[in-house]
Amino acid sequence: MASISISIFLTLVFTLITLAHSDSSPPSLTSTEQHSVYTILASINPRIDWHSLYPDDADLCDSGPHGLVCDLFTDPKTNRPSLHVTELALGFVSDSSPNPPCSPNASLSATFLAPLKYLKKLFLYRCFTHTPVWLPNVTNMLSPRLEELVLIENSALFGSFGSFGGFKRLRKLVLIGSGVSGGIGDWVGELVEMEQMRISRNRLDGVVSGEIGQLRRLRVLDLSFNFFDGTVPESIGGLSKLLKLDLGSNRFVGRIPESFVGLTNLMFMDLSHNRFSANCGIPLFLAEMQSLKEVYLSGNPLGGQIPEIWENLGGILGIGFSGMGLAGNIPGSMGVFLRNLSYLSLENNRLEGGVPEEFGMLSELNELNLESNLLSGRLPFSASLWAKIGGKLKVSKNNELCVDEGTVVMSSTGSNKFRRRSLGDLKVCSNKSDDEISPSPVVLSSCSTSVLQECSLWRDYQLTKVGE
Ligand SMILES: *[C@@H]1O[C@H](CO)[C@@H](O)[C@H](O)[C@H]1NC(C)=O
Ligand SMILES: *[C@@H]1O[C@H](CO)[C@@H](O)[C@H](O)[C@H]1NC(C)=O
Numbered sequence: 001m002a003s004i005s006i007s008i009f010l011t012l013v014f015t016l017i018t019l020a021h022s023d024s025s026p027p028s029l030t031s032t033e034q035h036s037v038y039t040i041l042a043s044i045n046p047r048i049d050w051h052s053l054y055p056d057d058a059d060l061c062d063s064g065p066h067g068l069v070c071d072l073f074t075d076p077k078t079n080r081p082s083l084h085v086t087e088l089a090l091g092f093v094s095d096s097s098p099n100p101p102c103s104p105n106a107s108l109s110a111t112f113l114a115p116l117k118y119l120k121k122l123f124l125y126r127c128f129t130h131t132p133v134w135l136p137n138v139t140n141m142l143s144p145r146l147e148e149l150v151l152i153e154n155s156a157l158f159g160s161f162g163s164f165g166g167f168k169r170l171r172k173l174v175l176i177g178s179g180v181s182g183g184i185g186d187w188v189g190e191l192v193e194m195e196q197m198r199i200s201r202n203r204l205d206g207v208v209s210g211e212i213g214q215l216r217r218l219r220v221l222d223l224s225f226n227f228f229d230g231t232v233p234e235s236i237g238g239l240s241k242l243l244k245l246d247l248g249s250n251r252f253v254g255r256i257p258e259s260f261v262g263l264t265n266l267m268f269m270d271l272s273h274n275r276f277s278a279n280c281g282i283p284l285f286l287a288e289m290q291s292l293k294e295v296y297l298s299g300n301p302l303g304g305q306i307p308e309i310w311e312n313l314g315g316i317l318g319i320g321f322s323g324m325g326l327a328g329n330i331p332g333s334m335g336v337f338l339r340n341l342s343y344l345s346l347e348n349n350r351l352e353g354g355v356p357e358e359f360g361m362l363s364e365l366n367e368l369n370l371e372s373n374l375l376s377g378r379l380p381f382s383a384s385l386w387a388k389i390g391g392k393l394k395v396s397k398n399n400e401l402c403v404d405e406g407t408v409v410m411s412s413t414g415s416n417k418f419r420r421r422s423l424g425d426l427k428v429c430s431n432k433s434d435d436e437i438s439p440s441p442v443v444l445s446s447c448s449t450s451v452l453q454e455c456s457l458w459r460d461y462q463l464t465k466v467g468e
């Protein structure tokens with residue numbers, strides 16, 4: 001009795017499973033989207049016969065081009081599963097990323113992409129490089145589900161950036177190397193999921209909206225090589241997750257906001273080649289940005305002296321302070337605290353005095369540029385450092401710098417040509433002047449007790465001069 005009911009039960013279950021299975025044909029890409037993909041492929045490269053490469057009767061999701069990704073969704077009306085395009089990558093990158101190649105006359109129209117209503121990621125690499133293409137109105141072109149938009153090296157892509165305000169799920173917005181113009185308006189505050197915003201080497205301009213401070217998840221903000229102007233929004237200082245901030249080569253003016261001190265995780269800060277001038281020198285709050293590994297302020301007329309802010313910045317690997325109108329001495333504390341320093345550029349300022357003895361301890365140094373200053377005295381670098389970084393130790397066009405004869409001889413084991421190039425117009429230090437108590441500031445860094453008084457007199461004199 002029991003065994004009969006069990007076998008009836010099993011038969012029932014089996015029948016149900018079979019029925020359910022035969023009822024659902026494998027999900028496929030909707031014909032609208034399939035058609036849309038062929039249209040897009042034809043528009044980015046009319047030279048390729050896409051229909052014979054990827055025949056119509058096969059599902060593009062199954063056997064389509066690299067760069068096309070579909071996902072399974074359940075249709076809310078029919079409750080049946082269906083496939084939709086979620087990722088599209090166009091433009092051949094490499095053999096490991098062989099996206100459909102774009103031809104020189106590639107084009108793109110909003111109507112081609114609009115049917116892809118489930119698109120989450122769009123990637124276009126070197127697609128529009130010859131024939132000018134105007135960026136379609138993105139609001140009409142792309143799905144509000146979009147999470148990543150990456151457009152790299154599309155130099156013939158023009159038109160206005162418009163508003164991305166509708167894309168509330170956008171996590172990554174990358175627009176690098178295009179002719180696209182426009183600005184960053186208040187709409188930017190709506191992109192609360194944004195983690196990475198890299199808008200570099202385009203023609204964007206205007207004032208950046210303070211609403212950018214709403215992007216609390218932002219880790220990378222790169223607006224470099226555009227034409228942005230006005231002051232930098234204070235609100236950027238509230239983006240405490242920021243790891244990289246690059247505002248270099250724009251037309252920003254005024255102060256570097258003091259609020260930046262709140263960027264406690266920031267590792268990379270490039271503000272170089274703008275018109276920041278209102279901070280009265282290098283901002284002292286840098287002293288508190290202890291995660292910094294690289295800081296570039298070159299080309300901003302900030303003036304003043306290099307401050308003593310280095311004690312807690314031992315993680316710094318790179319500093320660019322060239323062409324800033326810096327005066328006074330190079331503080332020896334840089335050599336004491338910045339033990340991992342690999343790159344230091346101070347060229348084209350009005351720095352005077354000697355190169356601190358402490359710089360001789362910078363064992364990780366790979367490049368040092370002190371060219372075109374008013375430096376004098378003996379260079380404190382060992383023969384092994386000269387040998388190691390040779391031509392990247394740039395010290396020419398200074399007043400009275402000299403190098404110890406031993407150092408020169410030992411470092412010139414290579415060709416004469418190399419030696420001459422790396423040393424520039426450098427003199428060999430004469431032994432005589434080392435013994436003299438001359439008012440040469442180099443004496444400062446190697447002060448003995450007997451000359452301390454002279455040194456402080458000299459220092460006072462220097463300070464008065466700077467204060468003038
Ligand atoms: C692009 O160039 C090909 C030939 O190289 C041509 O057949 C095609 O019509 C052109 N497409 C456009 C949109 O100009
Ligand atoms: C883009 O399209 C949207 C929706 O149709 C419209 O509101 C907006 O004004 C358009 N933007 C531009 C720059 O044409």
Ligand SMILES: *[C@@H]1O[C@H](CO)[C@@H](O)[C@H](O)[C@H]1NC(C)=O
Nearest residue numbers: 312313314315316339340341
């Ligand atoms: C300097 O570099 C070493 C090796 O990479 C690292 O262990 C050390 O923490 C760094 N120093 C500072 C102060 O960050």
Ligand SMILES: *[C@@H]1O[C@H](CO)[C@@H](O)[C@H](O)[C@H]1NC(C)=O
Nearest residue numbers: 404405406428429430431432
């Ligand atoms: C400087 O002194 C060293 C020895 O201390 C000597 O070898 C060198 O020739 C001297 N150089 C000059 C330019 O007098």
